[in-house]
Amino acid sequence: MKKGFTLIELLVVISIIGILIALSLSAFQAVRRTARDGKRQSDLTVIQSALEQYRSDCGQYPASISFGGSLTGSCSGSQTYMTQIPQDSFYPTYQYLYQRDVTGYVYVLCAYLEGGGTGSVSSIFCGGNCYGTTACNYKVVTP
Secondary structure, eight states: OOOSOOHHHHHHHHHHHHHHHHHHHHHHHHHHHHHHHHHHHHHHHHHHHHHHHHHHHHSSOOSOOOTTSOEEETTTTSEEEESSOOOOTTTTTBOOEEEEOTTSSOEEEEEOOTTOOSSOOOHHHHSSEEETTEEOOEEEEOO
16 A cells, blocks of 8 residues: 555645735734734834924924934034934835924825825825825824
8 A cells, every 4th residue: 555645636726825824914904904904103203392392492393304313403502312313214206294384393104004094194294105106194284
């Protein structure tokens, strides 16, 4: 009597392994997407904190900020509020946006969350799109 596996048995095992790998990869991708979205939300919160310190010293929010650059205030002897303003890890495909009103007392920070955010945030508030031609779907506003 021969010992071993038949071709059918091997194909069944290989098919089961393939299905398990496909399921685990899709779950892994979802976890990575959620982690990137959490990082985006955290980045905007950190930027918000620096902007509040800036306003406290200078009396208003900066007219613009440069993501990837630093946030310094000229009103208090060039104090650095952030050495490097975070930008999206998938920049330039995904990007953060900052918009301040003309008075200098109100701002909005916007991002695009891959897993969905608070709905489409009008480009009027964010000054453009956060992901190609797709509008931002998450925002942080003046507290």
